[in-house]
Amino acid sequence: MRKPNVWIEAGIVIIYGASLDAAVHSHHAIQVIWPKCHSLCKLNNKDISELVIVDSNIEHQLQMSEGWILLVEPKSTLGQALADKLAGESYKTFHSSFSATVKPQTQAEELTGFLTPLLQALELAPQVLLVNKSTVADKRIQQLLTELNRCLQGDCIKPANWRAAEVAGQLALSQSRFLHLFREELGIAWRPYLLWRRMMCALRAILNNASATEAAHLAGFSDSAHLSRTFRNSFGMTIRQAQALFIKT
Incomplete structure (x- = not known):
């Protein structure tokens, strides 16, 4: 197959x-x-x-x-x-x-x-389609995505200060304006976007030979059980099944 x-x-x-x-x-x-x-x-x-x-x-x-x-x-x-x-x-x-x-x-x-x-x-x-959404017009959202990419790509670090109110304050926006602007630019609301990014971060860490516990911590989940439950509830597959998709045979 x-x-x-x-x-x-x-x-x-x-x-x-x-x-x-x-x-x-x-x-x-x-x-x-x-x-x-x-x-x-x-x-x-x-x-x-x-x-x-x-x-x-x-x-x-x-x-x-x-x-x-x-x-x-x-x-x-x-x-x-x-x-x-x-x-x-x-x-x-x-x-x-x-x-x-x-x-x-x-x-x-x-x-x-x-x-x-x-x-x-x-x-x-x-x-x-939420594919190749690389052209973001607003410079404040560009700045945010650049910072988020540094956090959640490569050597991941546990996300911190990513609550909407905190992010909005960093960008000198009201929370409501930030949430509206982010969805307008990315086609997805901030909270589910961040959760998807964190799950992607955890999967990437496992692909880089981290344990499930290490991956969960890096991506801001309380433990491996929390990560596994969130991943299965989101996609109907375990994170190990997802891992197998990316392993070259």
Whole structure:
């Protein structure tokens, strides 16, 4: 079985390949499933061949031999757009006349091209994708992201002073103005953005041979159990399962 391609940013995990776990599960992230044409795909033991959105915290079981899986933060711009498409339903199917594909070694900046048919089927603009959100206009938010990158990339340090009120004060903004500006620039609210970044930090630390306890501490979780529980609740997989996706074989 082909090893999945995985891209992860704060607010979205994008996977192309086989489904990760055929067990019944649920998770905080809204899930988009787009099976490749003629591939095996079963959702709750029913054959599917179309795009499907699964709402946040809905128990489900997925088996797919090849295709796209998107795990999306519900409080992001994309997450809210997907929730609007669901219109209160737990699952919803959409038709796409294109086949799900990806080429080996696809770069993040190429993803929009591969996912355009998916977005068209959902009648969503490409701009809602939280991939390559590198162009931030406001210099105060640029400054914040630079500082956050120093904290949570490379040799991670435990996050400190990242409460919205503290960050807003450092940027000479009111808390309400900061929260509005951050969401406007990044397409995701500050609190879920920071949580996703911390989980990414912990995963990166484990990939760099840190123990789960060390990774949890570095990323600001109380212990490894707290990290594991948060990761599974967010994505429906353990952090060790996520680690296996990134290990080259």
